[in-house]
Structure formats: C-alpha cells, structure tokens
Amino acid sequence: MxxxxxxxxxxxxxxxxxxxxxxxxxxxxxxxxxxxxxxxxxxxxxxxxxxxxxxxxxxxxxxxxxxxxxxxxxxxxxxxxxxxxxxAYVAGIDPVALQMEEELSGHGRKTPHTLQTVYSSIEDACQSLEAQIAEMEEENQRTLAEVQEAVGALSDLRHGRFAQSASGEDIGEEVLATLKRLEAVCANPAG
Incomplete structure (x- = not known):
C-alpha cells in the first residue's frame, strides 16, 4: 500500500x-x-x-x-x-518538446524519433499551422466586413437615413403596417 x-x-x-x-x-x-x-x-x-x-x-x-x-x-x-x-532520447532533441509534440499531434509514436522524422514532423506541423492561420485570416476578413456593414447601417440610422427594406417598401410604411398588425392582434387576441 x-x-x-x-x-x-x-x-x-x-x-x-x-x-x-x-x-x-x-x-x-x-x-x-x-x-x-x-x-x-x-x-x-x-x-x-x-x-x-x-x-x-x-x-x-x-x-x-x-x-x-x-x-x-x-x-x-x-x-x-x-x-x-x-x-528514446535522441541527441539534439528535447524530450519534453518531443512529448508535447506527441500529445498535441494526437497519435503517439511507437518508435523513437530520429532527426529525419522530427524534421518531417516539424514540416507537417508548420504546414498545418500555416493553413490554420490562412483560415483565421479569411474568417477575420469576413467578420470585419460584417462589422463594417453593421456600423454603416447604424450610422445611417443615426442620421435618419433608412435603407430600403427587403420587400422594397419604404421603411416607414413597413413599420406602420407592422404596428397595425400588432394593434389588430392586441384588439382581438382570440383571432
């Protein structure tokens, strides 16, 4: 014990x-x-x-x-x-870094690394990281465009300019129509 x-x-x-x-x-x-x-x-x-x-x-x-x-x-x-x-210690390779690489890659090696296998693993990891960075940059660009669009729409709202609604009607008319529908529902809740 x-x-x-x-x-x-x-x-x-x-x-x-x-x-x-x-x-x-x-x-x-x-x-x-x-x-x-x-x-x-x-x-x-x-x-x-x-x-x-x-x-x-x-x-x-x-x-x-x-x-x-x-x-x-x-x-x-x-x-x-x-x-x-x-x-499995190989000269020139940090065993802690090797263990981290094995844990992060998700698949442990059955045989110890050599300088050649470490080099190829590092190259694969670099390519994977570069692809992930490119994806993140694209996502950031899309998000930035969405934010800029929202800021523009809010600026128009602040200055009293309204964009055309999806139905093509004037936004004021659409708001009035919606309010009339709401009033009808409130006046006749059962229907």
Whole structure:
C-alpha cells in the first residue's frame, strides 16, 4: 500500500469526517426547537447519525484501500513508459518538446524519433499551422466586413437615413403596417 497515496486520500476524505469532530451532541440538540430539546429521541437520532456516519467512513476507508491497490499496476506501467521515453532520447532533441509534440499531434509514436522524422514532423506541423492561420485570416476578413456593414447601417440610422427594406417598401410604411398588425392582434387576441 502506497503510504503517500493512502495518506493523501485519507487526509482529504476522512480527516473531518466523524460527526463528533464537527458537531457535538449539545450543538445538535440546540438545532431543535426548545420544546423538543429534552426529548430522548433527539439523542437517539444523534447516535443513529453518528453510527451511519461511521459506517460510511468505513466504506470510504475500504474504497481507499482498493484504490491504492488498483493504482499499483498503473504506477508500474507509468514507470515503464517513462523508462522507455528516457531510453528514446535522441541527441539534439528535447524530450519534453518531443512529448508535447506527441500529445498535441494526437497519435503517439511507437518508435523513437530520429532527426529525419522530427524534421518531417516539424514540416507537417508548420504546414498545418500555416493553413490554420490562412483560415483565421479569411474568417477575420469576413467578420470585419460584417462589422463594417453593421456600423454603416447604424450610422445611417443615426442620421435618419433608412435603407430600403427587403420587400422594397419604404421603411416607414413597413413599420406602420407592422404596428397595425400588432394593434389588430392586441384588439382581438382570440383571432
């Protein structure tokens, strides 16, 4: 059993867990209305809550033990993988950068990088980044055009000039027609 892992989990999950550690019987009784504080059932309720809490704590203790046992093979696998990565060190290549590249590319390599494979991977990454930058620039241009169009429309609105509506009618006539329809709906809500 890994004492560090067990201690960490126990400290985090069990340290303030017993009922008596954070609420005394007197504090529990004070929660109830004065007329019920002397009732023996309140003390029995406290004892029952304490018993249930202790049972839950025991379940958590057992789960911690199981989790620590389950983590042993994971730690072994991690240590083995770490040794393989350390053994795969190639002169001139930063192992941290190599690991980041593998994580970011989404597909880990089964064989260690060589200078040639690193160079081709970097070239692929550069091309991918250049394509993404070009897409972003196009999107920025479209967004800028939309913003400029909206600003122009708002400027026209500020100065009292209205563009033709989609129906080709004068905007004032269209607003009046819409208001008349709204008035008709309000006057006759059932229809």
């Amino acid at each position: 890994s004492s560090q892992e067990a201690k960490l989990l126990s400290d985090f999950l069990l340290a303030p867990a017993p009922l008596r550690d954070f609420m005394t019987l007197r504090q529990f009784i004070d929660i109830f209305p004065r007329s019920h504080r002397e009732n023996l059932a309140v003390q029995e309720l406290y004892r029952e809550l304490h018993r249930l809490r202790e049972a839950e704590i025991e379940v958590v203790r057992n789960d911690i033990t199981k989790e620590v046992k389950r983590s042993k093979p994971l730690r072994r696998a991690y240590a083995q993988e770490r040794r393989q990565m350390d053994d």
